[in-house]
Amino acid sequence: MIDTKTTFGHETAGAAHNARPLFFIADLHLSEAIPRTVAAFEHFIEVTANEADSVFILGDLFEFWIGDDILDAPATDARASFARRMTRLMHTLSERGIGLYVMHGNRDFLLGKRFMKDAGAMPLPDPFVITAFGRRIALAHGDGLCTADRAYQGFRAFARNRLAQRLFLALPLDTRLGIGQRMRTKSEGARMTGVKAKYDVTKKAVSELFINSRTHTLIHGHTHRPAMHREVEGVRWVLPDWELDIDTPRGGYLRLDADGVSPLPL
Ligand code: MN
Numbered sequence: 001m002i003d004t005k006t007t008f009g010h011e012t013a014g015a016a017h018n019a020r021p022l023f024f025i026a027d028l029h030l031s032e033a034i035p036r037t038v039a040a041f042e043h044f045i046e047v048t049a050n051e052a053d054s055v056f057i058l059g060d061l062f063e064f065w066i067g068d069d070i071l072d073a074p075a076t077d078a079r080a081s082f083a084r085r086m087t088r089l090m091h092t093l094s095e096r097g098i099g100l101y102v103m104h105g106n107r108d109f110l111l112g113k114r115f116m117k118d119a120g121a122m123p124l125p126d127p128f129v130i131t132a133f134g135r136r137i138a139l140a141h142g143d144g145l146c147t148a149d150r151a152y153q154g155f156r157a158f159a160r161n162r163l164a165q166r167l168f169l170a171l172p173l174d175t176r177l178g179i180g181q182r183m184r185t186k187s188e189g190a191r192m193t194g195v196k197a198k199y200d201v202t203k204k205a206v207s208e209l210f211i212n213s214r215t216h217t218l219i220h221g222h223t224h225r226p227a228m229h230r231e232v233e234g235v236r237w238v239l240p241d242w243e244l245d246i247d248t249p250r251g252g253y254l255r256l257d258a259d260g261v262s263p264l265p266l
Pocket of ligand 1: 027059060105106107141143221222223
């Protein structure tokens, strides 16, 4: 369900006509197990992003994130060195004067303050509204719009509860890793391969978001069904997921400039 009490944040960019574009990505599901996808992300941050004013990551950057304390784990832990490598990479954006905004997904909702600081990122609430190139644009991960999946919405409310998060984070790192992996294999296999309408956004949730945010453009990820949909209240762009470690690699990003939104390959 869309939280109608959310105070829509506001970010202004691109006021000047020659302003640099904004780039949007989501659902990279990064882990040390998919080196080609990781390499594509490295190229995107080190090369592609140089043209951008800011990069917006709209959730599920990581396959899972079990707590920021992974950043302090010993270098012998492959997960820890991977996490540190990714945060260091992202930090180079701010060193080059490029903004980085990160929204939580359903896999990495435990990305916390420490991660944001190390990555040089600003956290974005979900949903969030930016104003750029003269238009208001709503941003969301997308899982909150899949309101037909009641069981998942129940889990989402629990997982985003601060007390539940504190209790989970109090568990040892390895216990959390085990829980995280079990939850993934259980829920995601069916969710992402299935074409069931239940796992897509609902017209009602999308309509409510457009109306509550007073926008006519929405960008979200999560469903892994990249497209441009003309809805009653506005245009809904769905970001592609990234998967380059398979025979038919896929991925991409959205670019926003004075001419509007355009989908681009990696
Ligand atoms: Mn997702």
